[in-house]
Amino acid sequence: xxxxxxxxxxxxxSVIKTACSNCNLQELCLPYGLNETxxxxxxxxxxxxxxxKRGDHLYRAGExxxxxxxxxxxxxxxxxxxxxxxxxxxxxxxxxxxxGLDGISTEHHSCNAVALEDSEVCIIPFPRLEGLSRxxxxxxxxxxxxxxxxxxxxxxxMMLLGTMRAEERLAAFLLNLSQRFTARGYSHAEFYxxxxxxxIGSYLGLKLETVSRAFSRFQEEGFIAVQQKHIRIxxxxxxxxxxxxxxx
Amino acid sequence: xxxxxxxxxxxxxSVIKTACSNCNLQELCLPYGLNETxxxxxxxxxxxxxxxKRGDHLYRAGExxxxxxxxxxxxxxxxxxxxxxxxxxxxxxxxxxxxGLDGISTEHHSCNAVALEDSEVCIIPFPRLEGLSRxxxxxxxxxxxxxxxxxxxxxxxMMLLGTMRAEERLAAFLLNLSQRFTARGYSHAEFYxxxxxxxIGSYLGLKLETVSRAFSRFQEEGFIAVQQKHIRIxxxxxxxxxxxxxxx
DNA sequence: GGGGCACGTTGACCTGGATCAAAGGCTTCC
DNA sequence: GGAAGCCTTTGATCCAGGTCAACGTGCCCC
Numbered sequence: 001x002x003x004x005x006x007x008x009x010x011x012x013x014s015v016i017k018t019a020c021s022n023c024n025l026q027e028l029c030l031p032y033g034l035n036e037t038x039x040x041x042x043x044x045x046x047x048x049x050x051x052x053k054r055g056d057h058l059y060r061a062g063e064x065x066x067x068x069x070x071x072x073x074x075x076x077x078x079x080x081x082x083x084x085x086x087x088x089x090x091x092x093x094x095x096x097x098x099x100g101l102d103g104i105s106t107e108h109h110s111c112n113a114v115a116l117e118d119s120e121v122c123i124i125p126f127p128r129l130e131g132l133s134r135x136x137x138x139x140x141x142x143x144x145x146x147x148x149x150x151x152x153x154x155x156x157x158m159m160l161l162g163t164m165r166a167e168e169r170l171a172a173f174l175l176n177l178s179q180r181f182t183a184r185g186y187s188h189a190e191f192y193x194x195x196x197x198x199x200i201g202s203y204l205g206l207k208l209e210t211v212s213r214a215f216s217r218f219q220e221e222g223f224i225a226v227q228q229k230h231i232r233i234x235x236x237x238x239x240x241x242x243x244x245x246x247x248x
Numbered sequence: 249x250x251x252x253x254x255x256x257x258x259x260x261x262s263v264i265k266t267a268c269s270n271c272n273l274q275e276l277c278l279p280y281g282l283n284e285t286x287x288x289x290x291x292x293x294x295x296x297x298x299x300x301k302r303g304d305h306l307y308r309a310g311e312x313x314x315x316x317x318x319x320x321x322x323x324x325x326x327x328x329x330x331x332x333x334x335x336x337x338x339x340x341x342x343x344x345x346x347x348g349l350d351g352i353s354t355e356h357h358s359c360n361a362v363a364l365e366d367s368e369v370c371i372i373p374f375p376r377l378e379g380l381s382r383x384x385x386x387x388x389x390x391x392x393x394x395x396x397x398x399x400x401x402x403x404x405x406m407m408l409l410g411t412m413r414a415e416e417r418l419a420a421f422l423l424n425l426s427q428r429f430t431a432r433g434y435s436h437a438e439f440y441x442x443x444x445x446x447x448i449g450s451y452l453g454l455k456l457e458t459v460s461r462a463f464s465r466f467q468e469e470g471f472i473a474v475q476q477k478h479i480r481i482x483x484x485x486x487x488x489x490x491x492x493x494x495x496x
Numbered sequence: 497g498g499g500g501c502a503c504g505t506t507g508a509c510c511t512g513g514a515t516c517a518a519a520g521g522c523t524t525c526c
Numbered sequence: 527g528g529a530a531g532c533c534t535t536t537g538a539t540c541c542a543g544g545t546c547a548a549c550g551t552g553c554c555c556c
Contacts, residue, residue, distance in 0.1 A: 080403050080404075080406075080407055082407060082411065082492070083492055084492040086407075086411045087411075088406060088407050088410045088411050090403045090406055090407075101396055101399055102396060102399050102400050102403065103396070104392050104393055104395075104396035105393050105394075105396035105397035105399070105400050106397075106400075110400045110403065111403065130385075130388060130389060130392070133382075133388075134381075134382045134383075134385070134388065135382075137378075137382070140378060140381075140382065141378060144352050144378070144395070145352055145353050146353075147352075147392070147395045147396070147399070148349055148350060148351070148352035148353035148395070149353040149354075150399050151349055151350050151353070151395070151398050151399060151402065152350050152353050152354075152358045154399065154402035154403070154405075154406065155328050155338045155350065155358065155359065155402070156328075157402075157406055158328075158336060158338055158402065158405055158406060158409060159328055159330060159334075159336050159338075161406060161409035161410050161453060162336045162409050162450070162451075162452075162453035163330065163334045163335075163336050163453070165542075165543090166542075166543065196502090196503065196504085197503075197504065197505095198503085198504095202410070203410075204410075205409060205410035205411070206543075206544090207543075207544060207545080208503090208504080209504095209505085209506085209543085209544080209545085209546095210542090210543055210544075212504060212505055212506080213505085213506080213543090215504095215505090216505075216506080228503085228504075228551085228552075229503095244330070244331055244332040413512075413513090414512075414513065444532090444533065444534090445533075445534065445535095446533085454513075454514090455513075455514055455515080456533090456534080457513085457514080457515085457534090457535085457536085458512090458513055458514075460533095460534060460535055460536080461513090461535085461536080463534095463535090464535075464536080476521085476522075476533085476534075477533095
């Protein structure tokens with residue numbers, strides 16, 4: 001909308017919108033499965049948002065843990081640092097996904113969360129979430145499912161890192177992104193990568209040159225069209241076959 | 249004890265012992281942090297045990313999920329299967345650790361759990377656990393911590409698979425086992441591996457020959473003494489240095 | 497609007513770990 | 527208690543992906 005923005009207007013808009021009950025990410029996010037009464041209780045809890053500029057940290061490894069975050073808009077990566085300076089991207093997160101679950105175990109965050117584009121998160125104070133999930137069975141159960149899903153996802157990544165060759169890894173990565181964009185109502189075949197080749201490589205356990213070469217190879221083979229961060233997927237079955245067919 | 253076992257005796261013994269409140273794994277397991285009243289409520293819930301023979305499955309990928317399991321005694325591995333037949337060990341679990349958390353998300357198990365020695369687990373019906381953790385704050389919170397810890401552990405494995413070289417991986421693996429045996433009151437320096445070289449390799453993203461060679465190399469260097477599955481760790485600092493020092 | 501710089505591509509070469517192969521040593525199960 | 531087969535070790539060779547290097551490209555900020 002072409003309204004001239006004043007800070008008063010921004011505040012108003014933000015207050016109006018900060019409610020799970022009229023958020024279009026409900027189905028992907030924490031409120032999944034709640035009825036109206038329950039939803040309005042959740043609204044009270046999730047009342048604050050925070051904007052994160054591209055490149056800024058939402059939290060850093062070692063910081064005290066107080067809240068988990070639901071991504072309202074934008075795109076994040078999480079990474080872990082080893083003492084000797086090596087690091088690895090452990091995941092890329094998009095709208096509707098939760099950040100910060102790693103912090104529950106020690107009450108300190110165990111990884112960094114960095115915005116890869118200007119983003120906004122809903123702040124969910126964890127003790128209050130635990131309180132509410134003692135009242136609302138559906139919320140409790142869904143939260144457990146979300147944590148469990150994260151464990152299953154991690155097993156998938158371990159599988160990828162442990163058994164797949166470079167091109168299989170990249171194919172799996174692209175198919176996964178495609179599927180997640182689809183779930184959010186975006187094109188499954190065309191998207192912008194928010195991360196660099198190096199970040200993709202770090203996530204996939206490959207060097208950036210290898211990622212770049214694999215992209216080129218996929219383009220030659222007609223599986224995708226790449227131009228920098230702009231990706232068009234041309235042959236999903238082809239990518240899938242590539243993933244399962246190779247090696248023993 | 250040299251008692252002649254009759255099935256009546258076995259049942260009695262089993263009934264007596266099946267209670268968190270007098271289990272010596274309390275501190276490592278689900279009951280951590282509960283007071284006496286709470287513990288006795290948990291006792292009601294965790295009333296059944298199950299013995300699993302070496303090589304048998306506790307559950308299989310695809311099976312319906314109903315319960316999580318606390319390992320009372322023994323040693324397990326979990327593994328994931330890809331459509332094309334490749335598989336990977338996603339973890340090794342020992343006494344006091346929980347199995348089955350992966351099943352919550354889809355209500356079906358997503359991996360196989362196999363006993364690596366004759367083992368015994370306590371069956372924890374999940375809906376009842378959710379019920380009880382709505383009543384007992386400490387149980388709820390601890391359960392969340394356990395799930396979160398699993399996520400953090402998985403990130404560590406991703407790190408290992410994504411950034412470490414073969415010998416670093418094996419060093420990390422041995423140090424991790426040592427530390428977990430210590431926590432259970434066993435020697436930190438001497439233990440039997442319950443898994444084969446192939447299973448270690450699968451977990452670490454290496455081939456069995458590479459694992460074997462790395463063991464031999466560690467022995468030559470004086471870090472450990474290996475004889476088949478019997479390991480003595482001779483130089484913990486040496487192994488630690490090996491893990492962090494190498495490469496960039 | 498232009499200059500600088502981070503990001504991306506491609507080539508040449510190298511190496512760590514995979515693969516293939518063969519020979520013991522343990523365990524287990526009749 | 528002995529045989530069969532699994533597990534482990536070790537050697538020789540190979541290759542996928544890492545490393546090093548140089549050059550393009552487009553984005554962003556002044």
